Amino acid sequence: MTGRIGSIVVCVVFVALMLALPHMVRPYYVGLATKMIIFALFAMSLDLLLGYTGLASLGHAAFFGVAAYAVALLILRAGVGGWIAFPAALVASTVTGALVAVLALRARGSYFLMITFALAQVVWSVAFGWRSFTNGDDGMPGVARPNFGWSLEGTDAFYYFVLAVVGCAALLLLAIVKSPFGRALRGIRESETRMQALGYDVWRYQFVAFVLAASFAGLAGALYAYFNRFVGPEYLHVIQSAEALIMVILGGAGTLVGPAIGAALIVFLEDYVSSLTQHWLLVLGSIYVLVTLFAPRGLVGLIVDYRQRRFEP
């Protein structure tokens, strides 16, 4: 019981802190916090796939990037307003997710990794190569933020907008993983054959999980396009997919909260390290190796281990 009250208190304090943040820190850090929150959603969307369904994708950035590009292309090329571009971007990432899922779910394990990787590169190659439409590797600046009756141009306003959207998305993800559907996904993660034997249509569950993950990644991508007011092919690159993977693993796969923390940490570290040296890639690579070797179940796993050791001597 005390544990429950404790976690409620933690949640309330956390939400209060998040709401008060723009009044406590400089605008630069409000921007950084916005980026952290967006990537927290991106990492949580991958966690649905990796942590709950047991499918390790190496192409998750494709959905993030497709939505970002959809936003930018609709606003800059078609001249539509932000409030149409936003849902349209979600449709784009969902449809892409369905297409990739149909192809990729024919395989498992390393083949699944490789196929998601390769299909994401297909999308990347379009963004990179189709200069006349997407500006190639120059990317597209000038993505205007949406105006839903009140302006989101200011740093604080956009922060609250992102906080609200990601907050709702996180609650939705939580509801999904707690639902019977989410429990079936965990069953599939543990043993596909057993779930098949129990009469579950494993493929359909995996397909829906994949498409849902793609949609949530798209939501993050669309927010990121607005955040930076820019899209570029690096949003779709395998490096972005790999960063999402390490965010999930660093925090702790299959916990939602862990990947969110992992994402915030990686974004913060990238900002901090980049201000000191040019060798962020070296640090990032070392994080991959160190986490895999010493904290394979992530920070959440470390905490759980620590508690168990404390309570069960």
Added chain:
Amino acid sequence: MIWVIHVLNGIAIGMLLFLLAAGLSLIFGLMKILNLTHGSFYLVGGYIGLTVMQRTGSFALALLAAAAAIALLGAVIERFVLRRFHLDELPQTLLTFGFLFIFADLSLWIWGGDPVMVRQPRILAGSLPMGDYGYPIYRLFLIAVGLVVAGALWWFQEHTRLGTMLRAGVDDAEIARALGIDVSLLFTLIFAVGAALAALGGVLAAPILSLYPGADFDALILAFVVVIVGGLGSLKGALVGALLVGLLDDFGKAFFPQFALFTVFVPMAFILVVRPTGLFGRR
């Protein structure tokens, strides 16, 4: 005649890809490791070749030094890191990704960010008259090297004791171990050989494709496409896939420059639909 030249170009690039994909495929076939560090083996190998070339002026020495150094690097990575996560694909992927990033940054540190060309050896520098055009001898040399390596690998796999052990290990590592084959040593050996092949590819590619930060990713992605098309764990698949991708890449660049990579990726997606395990892959 222009067609012949494009076909030859495609085959030459295909042979470079074969050097990369053969290692990737052998390593996967035996250890089930998806080795993303393969891109680093290619790039760092190329850079080591460049340095040796600058110091000694000998292309042969550059090839030898790069292959030896990267073979050693590969053996160390396999023996001391990857081995701990045998048959666990996610940690392996993360580790090899980590090394890819680490080596990318280190080579940027050591060799700088500007693209560099390795000069081709003098005897291979000219071109052969071919109709109204001249065709660079170096590219013909690449084709020859690719064929020799493919032949040597095939002979090794089919006609040597070690090759027999390799095939046994690919079929069933556990049974092979029970039969008294030193699978552990075989793993390290094959990983080193695969790494060395990638390094050779890096040095050989340097005179025509140049070396630059990001070449590791570019090479890795094309090698991935090759093994997806050809099927993992099959030497024949790597060769056929490499030639196919090389040709598609060259024709794509020549005729649809905007969609250069697209002409490679779309046929790959098509093959995935028809045969998810590639043309010669096994389930």
